[in-house]
Amino acid sequence: MAATLIDGKAIAATIREEVKAEVAQLREKGIAPKLNVLLVGDDPASVVYARSKEKSCANVGIDFELKTMPGSTTIEEVLALIDAWNKDTSVHGIMIELPLPKGMDKKVVLEAVDPKKDVDGSHPINRGYILSGGEGLFPATPQSCIEVMLRSGIEIKGKNAVIVGRGETVGKPLVFMMLNQNATVTVCHTKTADLAYHTKQADIVIAAVGRAKMVTADMIKPGAVVVDAGINPAEGGGICGDVDFENAKEVAGAISPVPGGVGSLTTVLIQKNVLKAIKLQGLA
Numbered sequence: 669m670a671a672t673l674i675d676g677k678a679i680a681a682t683i684r685e686e687v688k689a690e691v692a693q694l695r696e697k698g699i700a701p702k703l704n705v706l707l708v709g710d711d712p713a714s715v716v717y718a719r720s721k722e723k724s725c726a727n728v729g730i731d732f733e734l735k736t737m738p739g740s741t742t743i744e745e746v747l748a749l750i751d752a753w754n755k756d757t758s759v760h761g762i763m764i765e766l767p768l769p770k771g772m773d774k775k776v777v778l779e780a781v782d783p784k785k786d787v788d789g790s791h792p793i794n795r796g797y798i799l800s801g802g803e804g805l806f807p808a809t810p811q812s813c814i815e816v817m818l819r820s821g822i823e824i825k826g827k828n829a830v831i832v833g834r835g836e837t838v839g840k841p842l843v844f845m846m847l848n849q850n851a852t853v854t855v856c857h858t859k860t861a862d863l864a865y866h867t868k869q870a871d872i873v874i875a876a877v878g879r880a881k882m883v884t885a886d887m888i889k890p891g892a893v894v895v896d897a898g899i900n901p902a903e904g905g906g907i908c909g910d911v912d913f914e915n916a917k918e919v920a921g922a923i924s925p926v927p928g929g930v931g932s933l934t935t936v937l938i939q940k941n942v943l944k945a946i947k948l949q950g951l952a
């Protein structure tokens with residue numbers, strides 16, 4: 669293997685210790701950080717994600733409350749709960765598990781969350797802060813793409829970065845987050861005329877596509893940094909990324925695997941957002 673492996677699990681463990689220490693300091697000051705998660709309906713993957721957040725919060729000392737509502741719940745009932753959580757000063761972070769039941773307007777629900785408690789970084793006000801360079805709550809997955817590089821000693825400033833994918837969750841926010849890191853950014857998508865032309869110029873390729881192994885070794889400049897945000901079902905079970913890892917690792921200078929890369933940081937970065945939310949709410 670030519671490339672250095674970007675070890676998301678080790679980076680997550682380091683950040684987890686930082687979060688634990690900060691939580692302990694806040695608790696000494698009488699602040700008990702708390703994350704509330706709302707799950708509407710019975711999407712099996714969402715139940716697993718919510719339970720995994722609960723376990724992880726217990727591990728760092730963040731209080732956690734999961735509210736489950738049946739799929740038949742009306743949007744008015746959901747908005748009333750969010751309003752109560754917005755007003756509850758003991759709740760510092762709010763997350764709405766997606767997908768919501770069919771027919772429930774996701775935009776209306778997500779925009780009801782107080783932007784200062786929006787630890788998922790999906791509120792338009794927080795999206796706006798990414799553009800203006802302000803202090804907001806930013807989404808965990810694009811933040812993770814940057815964090816795995818910075819914490820591996822990879823310089824982003826001045827580099828040609830190509831982001832493959834312009835999805836709302838990862839690609840689009842990442843464009844401006846990478847600009848804020850002073851990269852020169854190109855963003856590619858399904859209408860890009862010659863994807864490989866662009867990726868081959870890149871010092872940094874970030875894949876956020878949702879297509880298993882579509883970024884292949886021949887699309888990568890030798891020595892480039894390859895960050896894979898993808899999560900796809902793998903042949904024979906498990907998950908794989910958007911990059912053909914086995915072949916790309918022979919060409920890249922550094923590469924993040926799936927699993928064990930970008931995805932390893934998401935929960936701990938949401939917890940970091942809970943701590944940032946406490947500051948934004950003027951409590952610490």
Ligand code: NAP
Nearest residue numbers: 809833834835837838857858876877878897898899931934
């Ligand atoms: P999305 O909204 O579906 O966006 C996918 C993007 O990829 C679109 O912009 C699409 O282009 C582009 N694309 C699709 N096929 C392409 C191709 N053949 N060539 C070039 N571009 C192509 O996806 P997302 O929600 O942003 O998620 C992106 C990936 O990140 C997925 O694998 C998802 O599972 C993963 N993800 C990971 C985490 C994590 O915790 N690690 C969290 C969230 C998402 P158009 O805009 O032209 O359609």
